[in-house]
Amino acid sequence: MKQILTSFALALLTLQACKQNSTEGSASTENAMDIKVSGETETQTKLNPPMVPAPIGDRAAKKVIVHLESTEEEGVLADGVTYKFWTFNSTVPGSFIRVRVGDEVELHLKNASNSVMPHNIDLHAVNGPGGGAEATNVAPGKTAIFNFKALNPGLYVYHCAAAPVPLHIANGMYGLILVEPAGGLPKVDREYYIMQGEFYTKGKTDEKGLQEFDQDKGVDENPTYVVFNGKKNALMGDKMLEAKVGETVRIFVGNGGPNLASSFHVIGEIFDRVYMEGGSKINENVQTTLIPAGGAAIVEFKVEVPGEYVIVDHSIFRAFNKGAIGKLKVTGEENQKVFHKVQ
Amino acid sequence: MQVFLKTILFLGGFFLIFQSCGEAAEPISTVFASPEKEAKINPTVKMVVIKGGEYQPFYGEDSSLVEVKDFLLDERPVTNAEYLDFVKKNPQWKRSKAKAIFADETYLQNWQDDETLPKGADPDAAVTFVSWFAAKAYAESAGKRLPTIDEWEYVAMADEESANGRDKPEYSSKLINLYNEKDRQTRKTKLSEPNYWGVYNMFDLVWEWTDDFNSIMTTSDTRSGTFDDKGLFCAAAATTSTDALNYASYMRYAFRASLKANFTVANLGFRCARDLKTTSK
Numbered sequence: 327m328k329q330i331l332t333s334f335a336l337a338l339l340t341l342q343a344c345k346q347n348s349t350e351g352s353a354s355t356e357n358a359m360d361i362k363v364s365g366e367t368e369t370q371t372k373l374n375p376p377m378v379p380a381p382i383g384d385r386a387a388k389k390v391i392v393h394l395e396s397t398e399e400e401g402v403l404a405d406g407v408t409y410k411f412w413t414f415n416s417t418v419p420g421s422f423i424r425v426r427v428g429d430e431v432e433l434h435l436k437n438a439s440n441s442v443m444p445h446n447i448d449l450h451a452v453n454g455p456g457g458g459a460e461a462t463n464v465a466p467g468k469t470a471i472f473n474f475k476a477l478n479p480g481l482y483v484y485h486c487a488a489a490p491v492p493l494h495i496a497n498g499m500y501g502l503i504l505v506e507p508a509g510g511l512p513k514v515d516r517e518y519y520i521m522q523g524e525f526y527t528k529g530k531t532d533e534k535g536l537q538e539f540d541q542d543k544g545v546d547e548n549p550t551y552v553v554f555n556g557k558k559n560a561l562m563g564d565k566m567l568e569a570k571v572g573e574t575v576r577i578f579v580g581n582g583g584p585n586l587a588s589s590f591h592v593i594g595e596i597f598d599r600v601y602m603e604g605g606s607k608i609n610e611n612v613q614t615t616l617i618p619a620g621g622a623a624i625v626e627f628k629v630e631v632p633g634e635y636v637i638v639d640h641s642i643f644r645a646f647n648k649g650a651i652g653k654l655k656v657t658g659e660e661n662q663k664v665f666h667k668v669q
Numbered sequence: 670m671q672v673f674l675k676t677i678l679f680l681g682g683f684f685l686i687f688q689s690c691g692e693a694a695e696p697i698s699t700v701f702a703s704p705e706k707e708a709k710i711n712p713t714v715k716m717v718v719i720k721g722g723e724y725q726p727f728y729g730e731d732s733s734l735v736e737v738k739d740f741l742l743d744e745r746p747v748t749n750a751e752y753l754d755f756v757k758k759n760p761q762w763k764r765s766k767a768k769a770i771f772a773d774e775t776y777l778q779n780w781q782d783d784e785t786l787p788k789g790a791d792p793d794a795a796v797t798f799v800s801w802f803a804a805k806a807y808a809e810s811a812g813k814r815l816p817t818i819d820e821w822e823y824v825a826m827a828d829e830e831s832a833n834g835r836d837k838p839e840y841s842s843k844l845i846n847l848y849n850e851k852d853r854q855t856r857k858t859k860l861s862e863p864n865y866w867g868v869y870n871m872f873d874l875v876w877e878w879t880d881d882f883n884s885i886m887t888t889s890d891t892r893s894g895t896f897d898d899k900g901l902f903c904a905a906a907a908t909t910s911t912d913a914l915n916y917a918s919y920m921r922y923a924f925r926a927s928l929k930a931n932f933t934v935a936n937l938g939f940r941c942a943r944d945l946k947t948t949s950k
Contacts, residue, residue: 398851410849439775439935442851443920444927465927466934467775488927490919493845538846541916542838 355453355477361387361428361508369393372421375555376518376567378578379424383510387428394420395436396445396464396486396499403525403551404558404649406534411556412445412486412497418556419521419582420501423449423484427508429476433458439467444488446470450620451482451503459487479507481604481622483580492584496526496544498556500582502622507606514626515573521580522588522617522639522650523556524549531648547585552644554637554652561637561652569629571658576626583619589640590615590623592654594633599626614640629656630664707810708758712751716741716943717867724823724833727918737823742816743940745858745869746877747807750792752799755807757784762803769931771802776933793857795875795938801930804878804939813941815880818925820942822918825872827865834865835915844872844917854936872917875938882925 367389371379394414401418403409414420425431437445444465448457452474455461461472486499502521527537527550543550554561561567569575581588591614600612604622609615615623629635639650660666719742723734756762756777763783767776777798779787786792799807801815808814816824828834835841847853859869928934 398849440851442848442936444924446927463923463927465924465932466936468927468932468934489923490916493916493919539849541842541845 358427358477359475363387363389363428363430367391370421370423370425372415374417375419375422376520376561378422378504378517378519381510381513381517382424382426382506384508385426387426387430389430389432390425391432391434392423393434393436394447395438396441397438398441398443398497400536402557403527403537403553404532407527407529407532407558408536409525409527410497410536410539412443412494412499414447414484414486414499414501418498418500418523419519419580420484420499422501422519422578423503424506425476425503426506426510427476427479429505430473431476432471432473433462434469434471435462435464436469437464437466441466443494445486445494445499446488447484448487449474449482449484449503451476451478451480451484451505453477456487457484463488476505479505479606481505481578481580481601481624483582483620483622485582485620492544493539493541495582495584496524496539498523498525498582500580502578502580504578511576511624514576516567516569516575518567518575518577519580520554520561520577520637520652521582522552522554522586522590523582524584524586525551525553527551544584549586549648551649552586552639553649558649566634566653566655567637569654569656571629571632571656571661574626574628575654576624578622578624579615579617580622581617581619585619586639586641586644587619588617588650590617590625591638591640592625592627593636593638595627595629595635595654597625597627600624629654631661632656632658707806709812710751710755710758710807710810712747712754712811714747714751714941715744717744718945719820719824719866719868722823722832724819724826726819727822727915727922735819737819739945740816740820741943741945742820742824742866742868743813743942744863744867746795746875746938746940747804748793748858749786749790749796752796752807753784753786753792755810759806759810762806767800767803771931772800773931773933775935776800776803778933779935791855791857793859794855795858795870797854797875797935797938798933799878799938800933801878801882801928803933805880807939808941811941813943815878815939816942817881818879818884821877821879822921824864824866824868825921827868827871829862829864832865841915841917845920847872848917848920854938875936876921876924876934878937878939879925882928883930 364386365388369391397413397416400408401411435447446459446463448459452458458472462470464470482503484501484503486494488494526540526543528540529537531550579590597612600609600615601624602609617623635654637652638645644650719740721737721739723736726735764777765783775798826833826835854875861873863869
């Protein structure tokens with residue numbers, strides 16, 4: 327009898343939990359719509375990738391102003407190789423935008439006065455026409471402003487969606503926007519921002535000089551470069567990501583595309599947690615996570631032993647030949663229990 | 670049928686505007702009526718006869734051909750020197766006088782003052798930082814008009830050898846890389862090769878105003894591939910454009926879509942056109 331009662335109670339509890347879960351899930355955007363903003367308006371600070379603005383934590387929803395400037399400028403794609411990038415805030419990927427659910431974002435998109443092209447922004451975090459693209463299609467020298475309320479928590483891609491869209495993305499116009507859930511994300515020791523992207527050049531990989539865009543390679547989905555953060559070796563040498571033994575690391579990973587999906591992997595580490603596709607579902611103990619073009623994921627792991635951990639797209643020719651490779655350098659005490667060479 | 674409906678809606682729109690004019694005549698009439706009659710100018714630019722024909726527009730929901738009638742087109746964009754002459758004879762178009770509704774705050778912003786060209790500017794370079802209203806006024810004072818998108822694009826199909834070079838693989842790729850080059854607007858006109866028609870500088874110096882630059886922004890609101898501006902921002906463009914790989918054309922249409930009639934931009938100029946008087950009959 328007692329057993330029956332216990333299992334009944336358990337079943338009831340489970341049912342309750344299920345119910346709660348499902349209502350939470352489906353009602354979240356509606357609730358978010360009703361979240362009032364309060365306090366002072368904040369202007370988002372610009373940081374260059376792989377850095378991200380400080381966590382939001384449990385602050386109340388507020389109005390946040392974000393400034394982005396679209397630019398067209400020559401930059402380094404690989405050693406001795408230059409390319410005419412199109413950017414948001416002069417970096418590939420563009421500045422990381424960090425808000426919370428319920429925030430009202432006022433986005434100012436300025437198109438640099440010396441731009442040749444019109445540009446705009448489509449944020450996948452936006453519920454509304456074109457993700458803001460139509461509202462922001464802006465001629466050189468002009469500024470467009472639009473407002474949106476962040477309704478869905480998650481990590482989202484933004485990109486330029488001016489015609490021809492593939493060209494604007496292929497030239498580097500993408501970035502990530504994080505919408506934190508109410509109460510914020512769990513605390514970690516380090517946060518980094520990595521975004522994969524492809525470049526299509528007339529010349530072969532590593533051919534020196536200023537490289538022109540190659541439309542045929544783009545259409546064939548045959549990139550000359552597949553890189554993290556806009557250039558080959560952006561996360562190598564003195565630009566390696568860093569952490570200390572025992573720390574937890576969170577990486578916001580995006581894939582700007584335009585064509586390839588990324589098989590994101592850190593050699594010698596297992597992701598303790600992955601926010602799959604940048605959404606709310608968490609997977610655990612993951613070796614490689616798939617990030618579609620125009621998608622994102624949040625990966626978290628604790629580093630246990632020192633060493634240089636290689637970050638790759640595990641479509642491995644890309645990593646070692648076309649540039650999709652970076653490193654995380656972990657310093658600190660060895661831990662023989664976790665790892666040691668015997669002979 | 671759809672075209673008919675659109676026309677009705679369009680005309681209806683104007684009817685409404687006129688209606689409201691009746692009630693609040695002043696502000697609207699100042700917006701829509703030409704403020705002052707332009708004084709005549711006589712630019713010496715050669716006009717080239719463009720033999721009309723049917724052409725396939727780059728952008729549209731069906732693949733019907735559009736007829737372009739014979740017309741005359743300036744062989745090159747309007748230059749700094751010509752525009753200076755225009756503002757001298759039409760002081761209402763001086764930088765300090767132009768009204769904000771007709772030209773925004775960057776109108777002729779690179780000029781040193783009302784009647785002095787930008788520092789170091791070549792008088793024979795294309796004039797820029799001019800609004801659509803200003804370009805239209807200039808054309809009228811020269812006894813001309815702005816070309817339509819169809820006229821402009823019809824001429825833009827030509828390369829140096831043929832009236833239609835669009836099918837050649839290098840046509841688009843050459844333009845994409847050319848368009849990507851900055852500060853081309855400061856160069857003298859007519860230094861590059863003329864095209865098949867004898868027209869210069871269609872691509873290599875400035876973007877150009879057309880009379881109906883914003884006509885692709887007038888219709889519906891879905892991404893379903895209908896004939897509207899949104900098609901340019903997303904996948905719909907690939908299904909509605911008649912040549913999805915002609916990236917250079919996308920760029921021009923996207924540029925036009927980003928404009929308002931009072932906008933003035935560093936690399937946007939114009940050239941004029943005129944109807945050809947038919948001598949037949």
